Amino acid sequence: MKIINFGSLNLDEIYKVEHICASGETLRVLEFQRSIGGKGLNQSIAAARAGASVLHAGKIGKEGVCLQSFLAENGVDVSMIQLCDEPQGRAIIQLTPQADNCIFVYGGSNRAVDILFIDECLSHAQPGDWLMTQNEISNLPYLLNAAARRKMHIFLNASPVDAELARMNLSCVDWITVNETECCQLTGCTDTMTAYEALRARLPHTGILLTLGADGSICWKDGHEYRQDAFPVAAVDTTAAGDTFAGYFVSCLTEGSSIQDALRTASKAAAIAVSNPGAAPSIPWRNTVDLT
Numbered sequence: 001m002k003i004i005n006f007g008s009l010n011l012d013e014i015y016k017v018e019h020i021c022a023s024g025e026t027l028r029v030l031e032f033q034r035s036i037g038g039k040g041l042n043q044s045i046a047a048a049r050a051g052a053s054v055l056h057a058g059k060i061g062k063e064g065v066c067l068q069s070f071l072a073e074n075g076v077d078v079s080m081i082q083l084c085d086e087p088q089g090r091a092i093i094q095l096t097p098q099a100d101n102c103i104f105v106y107g108g109s110n111r112a113v114d115i116l117f118i119d120e121c122l123s124h125a126q127p128g129d130w131l132m133t134q135n136e137i138s139n140l141p142y143l144l145n146a147a148a149r150r151k152m153h154i155f156l157n158a159s160p161v162d163a164e165l166a167r168m169n170l171s172c173v174d175w176i177t178v179n180e181t182e183c184c185q186l187t188g189c190t191d192t193m194t195a196y197e198a199l200r201a202r203l204p205h206t207g208i209l210l211t212l213g214a215d216g217s218i219c220w221k222d223g224h225e226y227r228q229d230a231f232p233v234a235a236v237d238t239t240a241a242g243d244t245f246a247g248y249f250v251s252c253l254t255e256g257s258s259i260q261d262a263l264r265t266a267s268k269a270a271a272i273a274v275s276n277p278g279a280a281p282s283i284p285w286r287n288t289v290d291l292t
């Protein structure tokens with residue numbers, strides 16, 4: 001059983017600022033750093049560092065070759081990463097001393113994922129394989145339906161939420177993960193727990209993972225609810241915490257862990273990730289997670 005992660009790859013630019021920039025404000029940057037990221041790439045790194053066999057499918061521009069190399073160095077199969085003529089996808093991240101962030105994403109090459117490419121990549125899938133994905137690539141509805149036709153397990157990180165995703169029929173998704181903001185955006189509710197109830201009602205056959213930052217996480221699957229406290233850490237950068245959680249959770253399920261054990265391991269991995277700077281580079285290896 002393998003994981004095919006159809007996902008974005010981004011060059012991240014991280015600007016450390018005193019506070020998130022307000023409308024009309026010009027703000028001095030305290031520190032600047034380039035890093036490797038993209039929700040898709042981060043999920044692949046997390047699943048691979050957790051021990052899973054991962055094939056990453058996606059598109060890069062000319063400047064993105066370093067992203068492909070980074071995945072390969074981490075044991076990810078990169079044979080389904082294609083070079084295209086679009087500029088490399090990238091993200092601008094504002095990071096505060098309190099470890100809050102604010103991200104905007106330029107899709108670029110990640111939005112060049114077309115249905116022919118999806119069909120080609122999924123021709124490598126067997127029934128029972130896992131599709132991981134998120135909402136930074138183009139043609140997501142086609143991808144989800146094509147994976148469902150192939151009887152893959154489908155895991156969607158519903159990030160970033162936009163109007164199209166909020167309207168999308170997600171009934172073929174086996175697992176969906178959201179944070180508090182995304183849960184509210186997807187359902188149109190303003191209160192997190194009301195939004196969680198609404199998502200459960202809307203997707204009765206889908207496993208739901210709701211991450212609550214320092215308040216831990218909740219999982220709903222087949223009529224059972226599971227809860228996991230967060231592991232207390234001094235957070236320096238919350239970027240990629242959700243991606244780490246997602247990659248570790250899926251990896252644990254593919255190795256046969258119970259949902260409760262998968263939640264615990266994923267939460268621990270995410271806690272380690274937030275105590276280190278950057279996106280993909282902050283994601284821990286399995287031996288570090290198991291020994292912590």
Ligand code: RIB
Nearest residue numbers: 010037038039091240279
């Ligand atoms: O989830 C974190 C990621 O979101 C960053 O690495 C950035 O590239 C954006 O995709």
